[in-house]
Amino acid sequence: MTRFENPSGSSLDDTKNGGSGPREVWRCIPGCGSCCRLDPALRAEAIEALSPQQRSTYLKMVGSDGWCIHFDTGGCRCRIYEERPDFCRISSLVGLFGNDGESGDALAIACCKQQIRSEHGGHGRVMRRFLRAIRKPR
Ligand code: SF4
Numbered sequence: 617m618t619r620f621e622n623p624s625g626s627s628l629d630d631t632k633n634g635g636s637g638p639r640e641v642w643r644c645i646p647g648c649g650s651c652c653r654l655d656p657a658l659r660a661e662a663i664e665a666l667s668p669q670q671r672s673t674y675l676k677m678v679g680s681d682g683w684c685i686h687f688d689t690g691g692c693r694c695r696i697y698e699e700r701p702d703f704c705r706i707s708s709l710v711g712l713f714g715n716d717g718e719s720g721d722a723l724a725i726a727c728c729k730q731q732i733r734s735e736h737g738g739h740g741r742v743m744r745r746f747l748r749a750i751r752k753p754r
C-alpha cells in the first residue's frame with residue numbers, strides 16, 4: 617500500500633543480514649505503489665490476517681482493475697495518504713503477522729520485494745531503486 621509509512625526514511629528497526637553483507641533497513645520508495653494492487657486473488661494471506669472491519673474496508677477499496685480506488689496510477693501515489701487505513705501502514709501490517717523489531721523489518725523488505733517483483737519485475741528500475749534505498753547508510 618503505497619508509501620505505507622515512513623516517508624522520512626526512518627526505519628522500524630535495523631537488519632544486519634546475519635552480520636554480513638550490506639545492512640538492510642526497510643524504506644518505502646516514491647513512485648512504486650506495488651502494494652496498492654489489492655486484487656483479493658493476489659492477497660489472500662494478507663486479507664485473512666485482517667479483522668472483519670478491516671477486511672470490509674479493504675474489499676470496498678478494490679477497484680474493477682484490482683488496484684486500490686485511492687491509487688493514482690499516473691502519479692503512482694496514494695490520494696489519501698494522510699488518512700489511509702491502518703493496514704496500509706507497514707508497522708501495522710507486520711504486527712498482523714506477529715512480527716516486530718528486526719524480524720518485522722525483514723518481513724517488510726521481503727513483502728516489498730515480492731510485490732515489486734510481481735508489478736515491475738525482479739530486475740527493473742523500481743527494484744533497483746528499492747534495493748539501493750534499503751542498503752543506503754543512515
Ligand atoms: S489507501 Fe490505497 S492507495 Fe493508499 S496506501 Fe492504501 S492501498 Fe495504497
Ligand code: SF4
Nearest residue numbers: 619644648649651728
Ligand atoms: S511495495 Fe514497498 S516500496 Fe513499494 S510502495 Fe509499497 S511499501 Fe513502498
